[in-house]
């Protein structure tokens with residue numbers, strides 16, 4: 001399996017390209033590559049898979065995905081400052097990446113991957129995955145939009161039961177998992193549990209992020225019932 005050659009650390013990349021985190025884009029970066037690998041392992045076997053990463057930023061999760069044997073990695077990033085660093089990663093990965101400078105809320109994923117990956121809904125999931133340490137200010141509208149897409153079999157779910165491994169802030173993760181009668185039970189709990197099988201993976205300590213966020217973060221893997 002191809003692995004990336006030795007590269008500057010994420011800290012060095014941030015310094016090199018002057019990538020100070022911007023609060024309005026909810027930027028909190030993960031610098032520990034052991035942790036980004038742990039998140040990516042939760043997505044399961046990515047050998048030969050087509051993956052979309054949401055908000056790659058300086059590329060910590062991106063590197064872990066590229067080291068997992070993927071066929072192609074599409075990244076969608078809104079902040080143009082990260083594009084040169086992502087291009088460097090693309091060269092190091094021998095061109096496995098497709099870099100889109102855009103907004104994930106409007107990006108159309110139903111045309112992003114080869115059509116022959118499409119599976120019937122009842123079949124095994126397609127070799128298409130979504131992974132991301134989501135921008136927290138867009139995570140809730142984005143997951144609601146994707147829940148709607150699941151029910152219509154559109155967007156990322158044109159290909160079938162596309163798997164998602166995403167991070168959410170503690171309160172959102174709690175609402176997704178909340179059972180009937182619990183205080184956190186909400187529209188989000190009902191949609192998540194009706195459409196998917198939400199699995200809480202582990203908690204990421206606040207100190208793992210730069211800058212440290214004001215909220216607690218949990219990766220959630222969303223496979224299917």
Ligand SMILES: C[S@@+](CC[C@H](N)C(=O)[O-])C[C@H]1O[C@@H](n2cnc3c(N)ncnc32)[C@H](O)[C@@H]1O
Nearest residue numbers: 028029030055056057077078079103104133135
């Ligand atoms: C919490 S940071 C995570 C960065 C990186 N994945 C990591 O784990 O270190 C969120 C990233 O999403 C990007 N972003 C914010 N809003 C976005 C949007 N609407 N579409 C795509 N990317 C977005 C930010 O620029 C930032 O790079």
